[in-house]
Amino acid sequence: MSDKKAKKTKIIEPRVLKGFRDSLPAQEIPKRKIINKLETLFSTHGFVPIDTPALEYTEVLLGKGGGETDKQIFSFQDNGKREVALRFDLTVPFARFLAAHYNEVALPFKRYHINKVWRGEKPQKGRFREFYQCDFDIVGADNAEADFEILSMMNTSFSKLGIQNYTFCVAHRGLFNAFLKHLDVIDESGEILRCVDKLRKIGEEEVKKQLVDITGSSEKADSILSYITKIDGESFLETVERLSALAGNEIEHSQRIKDIYSYLLASGIESHFTFDPSITRGLDYYTGIVYETFLDDLPSFGSVCSGGRYNNLASLYTKQELPGVGSSIGLDRLLSALEELDNNVIGTSSSSDVVVFNEDAKTYAYGNKIAAALREQGLRVDHYLIKKKLNQQFKYAETNQIPFGIIIRENDEENNTFTLKNLNTRNNEDNLKVEDAVKLIKQGI
Template identity: 35%
Template sequence: MIIKPTIVSGTRDFGPVVVKKRNYIFQTIRAIFELYGFQPLETPAMENLSTLTGKYGEEGDQLMFRIMNNGDKLLKQVESAGSTKELISTITEKALRYDLTIPFARYVVMNHNDLPLPFKRYQMQPVWRADKPQRSRYREFYQCDADVVGSNSLLNEVELLLIYDTVFTKFGLKGYELRVNNRKILSGLAEVIGKSDLLTDITISIDKLDKIGIDGVRKELITRGLSDNDIAIIEQFLAINGTNEEKLEKLKVLLKDSPTGQKGIEELSFVLNSGYATFNTSPIVDVTLARGLNYYTGMIVEVKAPAEVSIGSIGGGGRYDDLTGLFGLKGISGVGISFGVDRIYDVLEALQLFPETAGQSTKVLFLNLGEDNARVAFQHVMALRNAGIAAELYHQNAKMDKQMKYADKRDIPFVAIIGESELQENSVSIKNLQTRTQEKIDAAAVVGFDFN
């Protein structure tokens, strides 16, 4: 029986051209991370369920891919389970990582005695979420994170915003928005209405404003137990607009009775107006930005793609002063950002911002025109490879038209021809497949030829 091959919904295969373009994204981000002094780290694809649960809020817990136990242990657990609920809780002890931040916090706790603090790490690995697949929302996708732990300095926030600004400027991306807020400001809002115990409920509802609108947020807040007066103050908060300075002044007035809120305003003012940084794309204060993850405690940031691509967030992060405290290690603060590589790819593709060379690998293909010619050609191929230039010899003697079509299909920009006249003259003819121009050069000049 022939089985029709399929792929799991929400996952994708990547062909060579796509992988090259994705590598262009990874390499650009990695170079900026290292320019700012961040060091690489990798953690396992799976974590103990106890490490992950309760760190992302109720919705996050529901979206984890849990891994079923196996072997004799699983059979014994199935046999001894008294109910479906008990069965589920006992046969799954591990899960695929939901993000890179919680595994990083776990790593810091396990290795803190050996780490130089502050510890600046970057990480580029896939994560998994049992979400409903849709455009630019996948079940398996890559994140590129940069985090600093062991420092309370707000200069870290400034540098992380600069990393976003530098990377997206390198990509040639225009029209994106770098939006910032502070969780202490949201905590201050909860304090002002006397509902600090409902902070999580309030932030979860506010975080859905773009999706469900103000009427939807109002209905959610009612179901979460807030009064009409509470909701009126929250709506006043959400309506704050103007320049960054005007927004901060309005926040000072609205949150005048909240020390926590005032502290958040002070921190945000420093990040935006410290004088340390000049941005190509200035951050925008967005009081509606909540980021529903429970562990944020200070500045929060989200990068929104240009409106014309309708993709939404392509990055986000914030400060999480007590994240390692979840694992028993108090007093180590942290702040970090994440790039959504898969969405960034979609944005660059939609706006045609990939360089022409991003999908290329081989620079020049030497045509195979017979055994004697191929031997000479192969010597040139190896000389080019030794010089760091990707080159190939066509695998067999075939019609020139077939070899040229292969080069076109591979997007190889140049072909090199060593025919009988070139053999006799000790020369090589090089054809540019973009311009369709051809020139004959001395064989000794091949390595120095400009194949860009």
């Protein structure tokens, strides 16, 4: 369209779809910080990044789907009449990826994947249709070492993100299934675990009622309730021993849990872990340990990181057996939580450490030189682009949460100096050299 037509075009309302949102710098700066921290963490621990298409064949994505997934997936017909959908999580695409690239990766394969997923669920407070997930998994090792390494990565992640108080609630689906078998209700295991998974949401009484319906026995319902009830004061290993007895002196799974726990002890991080038999995770594919993560200071916030061991995940796409264990952090939800907690790692959304003000076209090139020199010293430096009154430039710094400004005065260029202004205290330091300014800015003085 030509300029003439453009002027006649009626204004289009700049709206976004329901459940979608723009990410402004105030949200995006801390989000990038978290993502960069996690990326550094994974890549220093032998985990490698992958990515998969946002859009896939609906049939491929829904392979494992139950009714819930079907309803929530964003699916369409493309111009070639193909049924396609946006990925719903990063787990199913990973299973498909493994089946497709089995011969191109070395096992055990440790991968992380941080990217967007889409869900058609009804938008509500804190729940959006587009959000970031951060998944990390180890495939090709069905042992306590792999289980431990995922738990340890979870702990390192939370610790490096500057979160103080968090609890990893661990349980074991193999042990739970052994118990259900011992109780002779294993055929109802799917219904039972989905019912138990709702304990925190619907309460014990309602769970009991549903369990009676499912098992047809008040006694069995009581047994299940007793199994899933955490006893205050009981230690991690005491709980495992008690549950193992309830499961008919089950050995294999309880030994695995004990081995994992011995590694947690050896690395001194055991205090963050508790065995909580009410954790079952609704999804069918888990076969070993499962876990959810709660922030002690935001108990009503729900789990911010969860996962478990799945030994048959890729079986829809390949006959190759690929045992895996992994975890998923809901990044956008974690970010909201960190904001509520005034977390010091995400800190402010300050765009820069210092801004070079601009009062005179003649000194603009000199301002560029100062900016470049400060950047060489590791500072984040903005340069204001328009010759405006200083007060208006101060306002720009304020909106962008920039704590320092640089003013160039007469003779500064020939002396290779400048004035540093602390924009909080409004204090000026005149005739500074770059190295002096760097010290003051880094000290926040």
